[in-house]
Amino acid sequence: MQDPNADTEWNDILRKKGILPPKEKQKDEEEVQILQTQSVVKTYEDMTLEELRENEDEFSEEDERAIELYRQQRLTEWKASQLKNKFGEIIEISGQEYVNEVSKAGQGIWVVLHLYKPGIPLCTLINQHLSALANKFPATKFIKAISTTCIPNYPDRNLPTIFVYLEGEIKAQFIGPLVFGGMNLTRDELEWKISESNAIKTDLEENPRKQIEDKLMTSIRCTIPTKKDSDSETED
Structure with a gap:
């Protein structure tokens, strides 16, 4: 039987008359290789x-x-x-480690240092909040140190203290219990406070402390009698 794909004059005539189907296009060796x-x-x-x-x-x-x-x-x-994933937890340092861990932290590395002392409740609370923030913002270096190991004779009245550094330079500082608002300090409030130094990029839309203050002012306004109420009581 004759090959219908063969290049013969007879096959060409049959293809023109539609008796044989068009010849299949053969892929050359280069196309196959590609x-x-x-x-x-x-x-x-x-x-x-x-x-x-x-x-x-x-x-x-x-x-x-x-x-x-x-x-x-x-x-x-x-x-x-x-x-980005270098840190992720708060680490404890000594005074001897301060230069390497803070001053030589590296280019573009934000460092949040908490000076504290054991036995001070607000320091303990802030260490707990910072531990959670270190996990949330692993690109920022969170460290803590007993105050007098870094700064000899540092007064306890200044605790807790937080210093924020960038490439060894202080960018923000928060000193003393009044700055933090006492034991009512929430993690979100501390996150917002640190974010104002640009050390972390918070996803909070507004200062949580403002929400508390707004609620407090609303509560105060509700308890203060209006002038109309005062006049009514006088008439009675």
Whole structure:
């Protein structure tokens, strides 16, 4: 039987008359090779850094330039990811560790330092709040230290004290119990206070203390008699 795909004059006549179907287009060897390559080889955007190194001999100069840019981008993203998740908890330091942990914390690293003393209830409360905030904002370094180990003879009346640093420079300071509002201090209030220094990016929409103050003022207004009420009582 004659091959219908053969290149013969007779087959060409039969194709013109519609007796044979059109000849199938044969993929040349290069097209087949490209398709096979695409089916089994990842594009460099999908490769890991290790895979890029293993396959670098197969790329052209143009590919090399694109891959190098891509490698640098991936490296930058990786470093940012590592930095973002570097902390995550509040750590205790001694006075000898202050320079390395605060002054030499690193470029772009915000440091929140709590000076405290055991046995002071408000210090204990703030350490609890800072522990939660350290977990919520792992890109910021939260540390605590017994006050007199960092600053000899630091007065207890100034406790609790929070210093906020950026690259060794003080950006904000909160000193003494009155600044924190006493034992009624909530975690959200402390978060807002620290966020005002830009050390953390809070998702709170407004100062929680303002909500409390607004409620307090509303309560006071409700308990103060109006002039009309006073006149009515006088007539009685």
